[in-house]
Amino acid sequence: MTTSTPTPTCFTLTVSxxxxxxxxxxxxxxxxxxxxxxxxxxxxxxxLHRDGSARAxxxxxxxxxxxxxxxxxxxxxxxxDDQTPEGRAAVLxxxxxxxxxxxxxxxxxxxxxxxxxxxxxxxxxxxxxxxCIRYATPQTFFCIQEINxxxxxxxxxxxxxxxxxxxxVVKELxxxxxxxxxxxxxxxxxxxxxxDTEEAMLEAALQCAAEIASKPPVAIWGTKQAIxxxxxxxxxxxxxxxxxxxxxxxxxRHVMEAxxxxxxxxxxxxxxxxxxxxxxxxx
Numbered sequence: 001m002t003t004s005t006p007t008p009t010c011f012t013l014t015v016s017x018x019x020x021x022x023x024x025x026x027x028x029x030x031x032x033x034x035x036x037x038x039x040x041x042x043x044x045x046x047x048l049h050r051d052g053s054a055r056a057x058x059x060x061x062x063x064x065x066x067x068x069x070x071x072x073x074x075x076x077x078x079x080x081d082d083q084t085p086e087g088r089a090a091v092l093x094x095x096x097x098x099x100x101x102x103x104x105x106x107x108x109x110x111x112x113x114x115x116x117x118x119x120x121x122x123x124x125x126x127x128x129x130x131x132c133i134r135y136a137t138p139q140t141f142f143c144i145q146e147i148n149x150x151x152x153x154x155x156x157x158x159x160x161x162x163x164x165x166x167x168x169v170v171k172e173l174x175x176x177x178x179x180x181x182x183x184x185x186x187x188x189x190x191x192x193x194x195x196d197t198e199e200a201m202l203e204a205a206l207q208c209a210a211e212i213a214s215k216p217p218v219a220i221w222g223t224k225q226a227i228x229x230x231x232x233x234x235x236x237x238x239x240x241x242x243x244x245x246x247x248x249x250x251x252x253r254h255v256m257e258a259x260x261x262x263x264x265x266x267x268x269x270x271x272x273x274x275x276x277x278x279x280x281x282x283x
Contacts, residue, residue: 008040018213018272019206020054020110027063032071033123038101045104052273055217056209057108059131060115060202069122069145095154102156105130106228109221109273111212115205116191117198121145126153129160132224133208135201136191140182148177163231165190216254216270222246 010031012023022044024031048054061067080094081087105112105127114131122145128134146153153174162170165188173180185191195201212220222245230238254270261268 008044010037010040011044013044015054017210018053018055019209020048020057021206021209022057022059024059024061024067027061027065029071030063030065030068030119031061031124032068034071034074037071038098042101042104045101045108048110049104049108050276052109052217052275054110055213055215055220055272056110057112058115058202058205058209059112059127060205061117063118065118066114066116066120066140067124067127068119069124072149098155102126102130109224110217111209111220111224113205113209115198115201116140117201119143122153123155125157125161126155129164130156133205134191135205136182136185136194137198137201138182138194138196140185140191140194142173142180142185142190144174144177146177147174161190164188214267216251216258216268217273218249218251218271219254221273222249 010024010026012025014021026032048057080091111133112131113133113135114128115135116128117137118139119141120128121143125142125144144153144157146157152158158170158174161173169180169188172178180188180190182191182194186194193204195204226238226242226245229241233241257268257270
C-alpha cells in the first residue's frame with residue numbers, strides 16, 4: 001500500500017509499505033535551505049513522528065548536489081541583529097528553532113537513512129549527522145562551509161560530527177572548510193557504504209529501510225533510544241537505562257512472533273507505533 005501526505009514545495013514525501021521516502025526536490029537551487037525549507041521539513045518530521053505508520057525514513061535528493069546548505073540570500077534578507085546586546089541575545093532563540101528541526105531527525109521514533117549524492121555542504125552536514133545511517137556515491141563530498149563564509153557552524157555539525165569521526169579530522173575540516181571526499185568519509189566511518197551509482201545507493205537505502213520496517217517497531221524505537229543514550233552517558237548509566245527501557249517495552253508476543261516468522265520464513269506481523277496526540281488535543 002502506498003500513501004502520500006500533502007506535498008510540500010521543497011520536498012516530496014511518500015510512504016509505501018511502512019517506509020517513508022522524503023526527497024529534496026529543488027535541484028535548480030541546489031536544494032538550499034531557506035525559511036520555507038525549514039518550516040516544511042519541521043512539519044514533515046512532526047507528521048511522521050506523530051502518525052506512527054512509517055517505520056523507517058529515507059532522505060534522498062535530486063540534481064547534482066544533495067544540498068548546498070543555507071541559502072545565502074537568507075542571510076542578506078534577514079540579517080541577525082548584532083548592534084545591541086538584546087539583539088545578540090535573541091540569536092540563541094533563532095538558532096534554537098533551527099537546531100530543534102534537525103534534532104527531530106535524531107529523536108524521530110524511527111531510524112533515518114540519508115542517501116547523499118554530490119555536495120553535502122554547510123547546513124546539509126548538520127542535517128545528515130543527525131541521521132542514523134549515511135550512504136554515498138563516489139562523487140559525494142562533505143564540507144563545513146560555514147568557516148568559508150565567516151561564521152561558526154551552528155546547527156549541529158560541531159556537536160554531532162565529533163561523535164562520528166576522529167576529533168582531529170573534525171577540527172581540520174571545521175578550521176579549513178576543506179572538502180571530505182566519499183572515500184575518506186567511508187574510511188573515517190561517516191558513511192556506511194559508497195555505491196557506484198545514485199540508483200544503486202537509493203536502492204540500498206530503501207532496502208535497508210524495508211528490512212528495518214520488517215522488525216517490531218517498538219523494539220526498533222527502543223534500540224534507537226538506547227544507542228543515543230549510550231552515546232552521551234557512561235556504560236554504567238546506560239546499562240541502568242537499558243534495564244528500565246527493556247522493562248517498559250518487553251513483549252513475549254513480539255519475541256515469539258519474530259522467532260516463528262524467522263523459522264517459517266515469512267514476514268512478521270507486528271503492531272504499529274501508537275499515533276501521538278498532544279494533551280491539548282485530548283477530549
